[in-house]
Amino acid sequence: MDMRARVNTALKQAMKDKAADRLSTLRLINAAIKDRDIAVRGSGDEEAACCGDAEVLAILGKMTKQRQESARAYEEGGRLDLAERERQEISVIEEFLPKQLDEDEVESAVRAAITATGAGSIRDMGKVMGELKARYTGQMDFGKVGPMVKDQLCAAGNC
Template sequence: MGLRKRVGDTLKQAMKDKDATRLGTLRLINAAIKDQDIAQRGSDSDTGEGVGDAEILAILGKMTKQRMESARAYEEGGRLDLAETERAEISVIEEFLPRQLDEAEVSDAIKAAINATGAESIRDMGKVMGHLKDQYTGQMDFGAVGPKVKDKLCAGA
């Protein structure tokens, strides 16, 4: 089942359960997906079906990251009630994301990507990151992975 259908089915169930928090978050997810569909219309990559699962995973990852930053800001500002709301939204969004890779798995994935792309120096970092994004979208934080790839490529040079 595609992510779009899973979100829709979960939204319908939240309506039946009258779960306001869940329903609100699922509606935000749906709105973000539809925004991306609209943005894609008329572009060369428009297939008429809307965005695919990879793009939806990217949207969900971005939404999670935004809410984590908001929760941190609310905690620093002493607004624990708002931080808790953000964390509740994160838990709903994470239901649709694949399992996050641990440090060892990330390290193995970086090594495999370097070998697969034939990367030899820091100039090949874009190829390695592109390969990782194709293979592991939604499973790792690419902001944290970038410096690790750079370290491995610099150490190998």
């Protein structure tokens, strides 16, 4: 079952269960996916009329990151009730994301991507990141992976 169908199935179930908070988060996910569809459709590329699973995963990852930042801001502002609401939305969104890789798995994925791309210097960092994004979208935090890639490329002595 593709991501869009999984979200729609969960949305229908939330309606049946009368789970208002879950339902509102699922509607936000659906709206973000439809917004992306409209943006792609406006670009004139008829083959990409709707976004695929990889794009949906990217949307979900972005939504999670936005809510984490919001929760942090609410905590700093003393609004713990709003921070908790953001965390509840994160938990609903994360149900649709694949399992996050642990640190060892991320390191081995970075090494494999460096080998696969034949990266030899820091100039090849974009190739390595592109390879990782193609294979592991939604499974790792690329903000944390970037410095790891840089460290491993610099460890080869080509910085």
